Amino acid sequence: MRFIHSVLFLGFISMHLFAENGHQLWLRSGSGKSINVVCNKKSSTLNIAEEELKSGWKGQAGKNIYLIIKRDDLIKGDGFILSDNKIQANTDLGILYGVYELLRRQNVGDDIKFDVCNPAYEYRVLNHWDNLDGTIERGYAGNSIFWRDGEDAFVVKEEDKVLWQEYARANASIGINGTVLNNVNASPEMLTHNVLNRVKAIADILRPYGIKTYLSIKFSSPSMIGGLETSDPFDSKVNEWWNEKAKEIYQLIPDFGGFLVKANSEGQPGPQDYGRTHADGANMLADAVKPYGGVIMWRAFVYQTSEEDRAKQAYNEFMPLDGQFRDNVIIQVKNGPIDFQPREPFSPLFGAMKSSSIMPEIQITQEYLGQGIHLVFLAPMWEEFLKSDTYRKGKGSTIANCTDGSLITQKYTAIAGVSNIGLDANWCGHLFAQANWYAFGRLAWNNSLTSEQIANEWLIQTFKNTDQKSAIFNPDWELNFLKPIKQMMLDSREAAVNYMMPLGLHHIFAAEEHYGPGPWWAPKGIRKDWTPPYYHQADSVGIGFNRTATGSNGVCQYSENVSLLFSNTITCPEMYLLWFHHLSWTYKMKSGRTLWDELCYRYDSGVKQVRHFQTVWDKVQPYVDFQRFFHVQRKLREQSRNAQLWKDACLLYFQQYSHLPIPYDIERPVHELDVIIKEDLERH
Amino acid sequence: MRFIHSVLFLGFISMHLFAENGHQLWLRSGSGKSINVVCNKKSSTLNIAEEELKSGWKGQAGKNIYLIIKRDDLIKGDGFILSDNKIQANTDLGILYGVYELLRRQNVGDDIKFDVCNPAYEYRVLNHWDNLDGTIERGYAGNSIFWRDGEDAFVVKEEDKVLWQEYARANASIGINGTVLNNVNASPEMLTHNVLNRVKAIADILRPYGIKTYLSIKFSSPSMIGGLETSDPFDSKVNEWWNEKAKEIYQLIPDFGGFLVKANSEGQPGPQDYGRTHADGANMLADAVKPYGGVIMWRAFVYQTSEEDRAKQAYNEFMPLDGQFRDNVIIQVKNGPIDFQPREPFSPLFGAMKSSSIMPEIQITQEYLGQGIHLVFLAPMWEEFLKSDTYRKGKGSTIANCTDGSLITQKYTAIAGVSNIGLDANWCGHLFAQANWYAFGRLAWNNSLTSEQIANEWLIQTFKNTDQKSAIFNPDWELNFLKPIKQMMLDSREAAVNYMMPLGLHHIFAAEEHYGPGPWWAPKGIRKDWTPPYYHQADSVGIGFNRTATGSNGVCQYSENVSLLFSNTITCPEMYLLWFHHLSWTYKMKSGRTLWDELCYRYDSGVKQVRHFQTVWDKVQPYVDFQRFFHVQRKLREQSRNAQLWKDACLLYFQQYSHLPIPYDIERPVHELDVIIKEDLERH
Structure with a gap:
């Protein structure tokens, strides 16, 4: 392999920049000052x-x-x-x-x-979707820093401790004070002796940094590892088992945080298996940890195989239970009603459940946003979410206000972020994915920070060489590096929305991978709400999911103001248009274009944005060490290719329904739809 | 496979266009007039x-x-x-x-x-590089229309005759009057009984259309199939064998044209194997066919494993033999001194051998010009070649004048084109490759035709529906179809040069495939003049092959005027610059740019041109039947991807030597050099 390691552009700087692997995160600066x-x-x-x-x-x-x-x-x-x-x-x-x-x-x-x-949220928690075998569900930065497979799975090595301490320090530096060590699709083994001993070892390292340890549990653990015949929350032996398990854990870890539970969701067991409600299940666990000050974070991410619009199901299931949960139960609600899409309107549960503690769950790992490859700064997405107005207590009832205790009193305030951390030297796979870890912590502490502030902080700490004696220090750094790169970060999420699913499109990913395009994917026998056509609803007339009163009426779950806003095509923000409406291909957009043309321009602009990011990055080469420069350059190239694939795949696929030409001032597709589909099907 | 067969753009025409598979070539029009x-x-x-x-x-x-x-x-x-x-x-x-x-x-x-x-050349000959097993060397349109493998290899079927007749008609319609039925890398089996009987059958079909039949022969045939111990042209038995073979052939085919010979070239046997000269070998064969009016076309495409610049070898070998050939020998000289590159200066042999009949050999099949995939209209390349001024008899001594008898008297005038024809329904693989077959015939008849005239003729005959009653007839056809598509054709070869090897670069293809980029390709042990680094000579100083007096002195083979022109970087046309000069990366071009920047812009402009072609083609959809429209659209998409790969591969590869940035107003590479190289090496 020949690679342009030695590229040093004439006319720029005259010496090599020191190479960095990104492991130091935003904690790079030292000083000699006393x-x-x-x-x-x-x-x-x-x-x-x-x-x-x-x-x-x-x-x-x-x-x-x-x-x-x-x-x-x-x-x-x-x-x-x-x-x-x-x-x-x-x-x-x-x-x-x-x-x-x-x-x-x-x-x-x-x-x-x-x-x-003061912190906006009392509980600022990372959720690791790490499995006991070391793999990470939706992880793009290598294996787990907590778990590994093999003979030495439970040996606590010195390098483990070093890594855990570095992890704790990084979290503390941005205000994170809790971490769930394992996947919400939890193994029952999590609660066994060896594992709990390792949890204790981790907790001991994290404690001085103020990080509390939590575990995801499998609801059926009593019957799976406890020798019981049931895991029914109304069974006294089951109650007893959980009480004993809590006692065992708290003896090891006196400041243990509590449990995170995914129940009756996507095949996970739960109280409904025994005819009980989510509240019944959560309360049993809440009672078990209550004596020790623990909490239960109970996820509202639930949906059944049913004719009901998936976007409506969490609300339908949880609203009737409002007021029935113990006070140490926190309902953990994903930001949107579907599943961490590039763009969703907020979940209607926010501000609606007034007698329960509600915590937002946002996803730091980029499952649906380019995974380990795309540069997508997520703070703008979270800022958009936190500033969304639910109107639950009149204008200004933002998600932030509704969840941080300032508008609706909650026993606990909390926020969770699904972690993007793994064993990769740079922790997050993509160097810029560190900014998302950073942004989560900062927003959890201060939910009114702007994305611009966060990007600014992260970039300076991550890239600026503050040692004025260094050759790398450059007086034009702010102008030539900080300004363009910050703008790139701020634009990056909208770019991803543009080239993946603009105008309210959602969940049109390839098969289960959630990376590439797959609007066609709908194998026979699979549940409809796992297939893209369920979500885009493209036909010869038009495209989009009708969630107005003439459709699934998902809008009715929002407050009246919001419902009216979203129901009307005139007032519905165009970024949510196809989320709430099925519109004809020739529907006139605010730009004056038809919906079809607008769709084409959005996809194309997404591709152009990524190409622009490439240029922006290439230009800052003199300001970045070689290792990090080439790392990001390479990622951006792949992102650029993938963006082009998204555009071509989606436009060629939807063109089958629109029967309209792609506007001729748009760069033509270079891929073939049938080939893309064939390669997609061969992969899955 | 779902495919957009049914796309019918609103606002355009209101009925389907009839589908055509391209088999009718430029002979589509009928009429009802008496x-x-x-x-x-x-x-x-x-x-x-x-x-x-x-x-x-x-x-x-x-x-x-x-x-x-x-x-x-x-x-x-x-x-x-x-x-x-x-x-x-x-x-x-x-x-x-x-x-x-x-x-x-x-x-x-x-x-x-x-x-x-009147025809410019007396002999207007197609060279088929068809093998007896039905494959075609450098063929991109399916197997041979003349030969096939298997039990029925020598059965003359009705459908064979129909195809041969269609072939003969198409050739006659553009003035072609000869065809060499088999590969210059010839099998000795060609001269065996069964094969010659099939040749007779073909000749019988072609005869009424004025097409004479020729065969490529293997020089060692006497020893390989004749039972002789040698094929030495000075051996009387060998002479006798060829005389008898000629007699046998002419008994079957009284108007047989003669033999085409590739000898002592790329491993083929030849007279030098016996210490004889090319003239000795050619004359022996010439004597054998002389009684019947036959000719020998003897190829000058020869080069040895030697330290001598490959571009100089044909001249070095053949110039001393001028005057020694029989008058029925024609020396067949490739247009350029290397091998059918996207752009070469003319071979110095043209106009130089004044006592021999010299015929140009040009390549219709796009071995080095995108093969079956790229839309490259070759007439501009051939026009450039024919109009090149050799100055052998003063200004105006163009290749055309030097070879058609108007300036230098020759016993025979002739021109050969390596055919791009195969069993594909549309004959040529790419629909637009038909235009190259067409252009060869037209230029062979009239070597002063412009590319624009030829494109105009071909497009009207191939695409215009002259039936005014048809729904397809459109009064704006000239403006909306003919004009833009003609321009696309005229620009297409320069585009290919730009994205493949601009500014005189040559032979930097991947391995033996001659399709994709491979400037790095140089496995150990392979002869140097088969590797791209031999040709591009890139190093930390600069790039290009120094063929001036300080280098290989290839320029000295041209007439003094031309030699002076090419030797001087100021007067050397920039399109040949790196063919003749090794120049520093910062050499100042006429544009004011550095050589490196100019190289970058050329590659980039090539990519942009292909993208523009895509737009041009997409816009004419209303004027083309579905089958041909989608066929070309698909090819252009692949060409566009390949152009981008060429640009990225070459710029990233050469950047390793230039150590200079790609100008920032150029779209950034989206491929990785190491990945391209890895995939290239895995393929070969």
Whole structure:
């Protein structure tokens, strides 16, 4: 293999840039400046805080910084008060968060002045979909950092501990305080002795960084590993089994967080198997962990094989149960009513269940957004979601307000992100996928941050070389690197929507892979709501899923204002148009174009955007070390090819129904639909 | 397979266009008009002439047309005099050619007035590289129409005869009067009884259309199939064997044309195996066919494993032999000094060998020009070649003038085209490859025709529906179809040069396939002059093959004027620049760009041109039947993908040497060099 390792462009810089593999994440900067840390208490967490300050300090040399543990009504939970020479907090962890905030501001160049910083959500949790054999469902960054197969599966090695500590530090630096160590499609083995011992080892490493450990459980564990004949939540032996299991776990891990449960969903067992409700099942578990302060995160991601619109089912099942859950149950609701699509309207459950704790679940791993290959910065998607107005308590009832306790009182506030972390040297497979991990943490702490702020912080910490003596330091860095790359990040999600499924299209992926296009995929015998034609509904008349009153009436699950907005093609945002409406191919869009033409232009603009990203990235080569530069360049090339495939596949497929030409100022398809379909079918 | 057969664009035409498979070539038009043909003689050739007139006549109904066989000094060979109501010729075949010319003018809409039409070359010959087993070397349109493997290999079926007759008619319609039935890499079996009987059957079908039959022979046939111990041309038994073989052939086929010989070239046997010269070998065969009026076409495509620049070897071997060949030997010289590259300067042998008959060999089959996939109209390449000025007898000594007898007296004038014909329904694989067959015939007849004229003729005859009652007839056809498609054809060869090997680059194809890019290909142990690095000579300094006096001095083989022109980087046409010069990456081009940048822009413009062709073609869908429309659309898509691969592969490969960035206004590569190379090596 010959590769252009040695490319050094003339007229640019005159020396090689140091290679980095991305393992340091956004925690790259060191400093030589001295600092005096004054603290009135000792603890492992405070030790970390002091060490971080000392190694990362970029302010005035020799300065005194006071770390003060002292209650203040202004401070909520793990919040803190920051000022020029002082961090005050209610807890040791608050101090640590304050230190990371102070260092972040120094790196980014923000003012360090009096500021009260409280977290938006009390529980800021990563969900790892890691399996005990080390694989990760929807993981694109190598195997699990927690689990592995083989003879040494339960040996806790030194390198394990190092990695877990690095992981804990990275999470703490962005405010994440909980982690679910295993897949929601959980193995019952998770609750066995050897596994729990390893969980304890992990928890011990994470604890000083303020990260609580949680586990996903299989609802049928009592009968599968407990020797019981049933897992019925109304069976006293089952109750007893869970109580004993909770006791066993808490003896190992006194600050264990609790359980995450996927029940009666996509083949997973659950209380409905015994004629009980989700509330019955959740409450049994809630009672088991209650004595120890644990919580149950119960997922609302449920849908049956039925004639009912899949988008409506979670609401239909959970709304009647509102008020029936124990107070230490939190209902975990995916951002949209289907499943982490490139774009969905918000789930109608948000703001609707007023007597339960509701937590949003967003997906950091890019299952439906280009996986390990596409550069897609997800903060804009989450920002769009958090700022969506449910109108449940009038205008301004945003998802953020409805879930963080500011508008609707909840016993617990929480947010979960499905992790994108694996054993890859750079943790996330794609270097820029680190920004999504970062963004989740930052938004979980402060749900009013803008994507622009987050991108700015991440880029400076990840790419800027703050050592002014270094040859890499460049006075034009902000103009030539930060500005264009930030814009690329901010545009990247809309680009993905454009080349994958614009205008409200959703779930038209190839087979089960959820990467490439597959609007045609509908093998006989498979449940309809697993096939793209169920979602796009293309026919000779038009395209789109009619969820108005003349269709599935999914709109009725939203508040009246929202329902009216979405029901009317004039007021429905075009980004959701085909989510709620089946419209004719010649329907006139706001641009003046027909729907068909608009669809063509959207797909094409997505391709053009990715090509533009390639140019943007190639231009910053002088500002990036070789390893990371070529890594991203390579990913972008593949993304570009895939975007073109998406465009060609979808336009050629839908053209069979529209019978309309692709506008002639659009670059023509270069793939053949029949070949794409054939290769797709051969793969699956 | 779902395919968009049923696409019918709204707003366009309202009925399906009839499907055509392309088998009718440019001979599609019929007519209902009556005509009275008056002829003073009967023959099978004249019968054909009369039938063609009657079935194709588009002039005034009931008109008298006189076919007159009468010598006239204005008429040369198979030429004719055309006028409004009369065709006069020296020969029956001249009449037939006159009829085809008249009908062509009617179809194209040209004036039919007094005109003397004489052929530029006496011998206008197709070379089929067909093997006896039915395969075709460098064939991209299915197997041979002459040969097949199997038990029925020598059975002459009715469908064989139908096909041969259609083939003969198509050739006659464009003036081709000879065909070599088998590969220049000839099997000795060619001269065996069964094969010769089949040759006779073919010749019998071709004869009325004025097509003479030729065979390629293997020089070692006497020893391989004749039972002799040698094939030495100085051996009397060998001479005798060839004399007897000629006699046998001429008994079967009295008008047999003669032999085509590839000797001492790429492993083929030849007179040099016995210490004899090319002249010795050619003369022996010439003597054998001389009594019957036969000729020997002896190929000058020779090169040894040596340190000498391959481009110089044919000249070095053949120039000393000028004057030593029998008068019925014609030296067949490829247009360029290497091998049918997308662009080559002319071979220095043209105009240089003044005492021999020299015939150009051009390649109709697109071995190095996208094969069966790319739309590349070759007339512009041949026009460029024929109009190249050798300056052998001062300014204006074009290849055309040097080879057609007008400037240098030759015993015979001839031109050969390597055929692109096979069993595919449309004869040529790619519908537009028919235009190259057509163009060869037309240029062989009239070597001053412009590419534009030829494209115009071909398009009208191939695509225009002249039946005014048909729904397909469209008054805007000229504007909306003819003009853009003609321009596409005229631009297509330059596009191929741009995306494959611009600025004089040559022979940088993948391995032996001669289709995709492979500038890296250089396995150990292979002869250097079979590897692309031998030709592109890229290094850290620059790129190109130095054929000036400081290099191989290939320029010295040209006349002084031409040599001076090519030697000087200022005067050397940029299209040949890297053929003759090794230049630094930052060499300043006439555009003001560096050589590297110019290279990048050329590759990129090639890709853009193919994309433009796609648009041009898609737009004419209303004017083309479905079958031919989708056939070409599909080919263009593949060409577009391949053009992008060429650009990416070459720019990324050469960038390893240039160490310069691809200009940022150029669309970035989407392929990985290491992956392309890996896949290339896996294929070969």
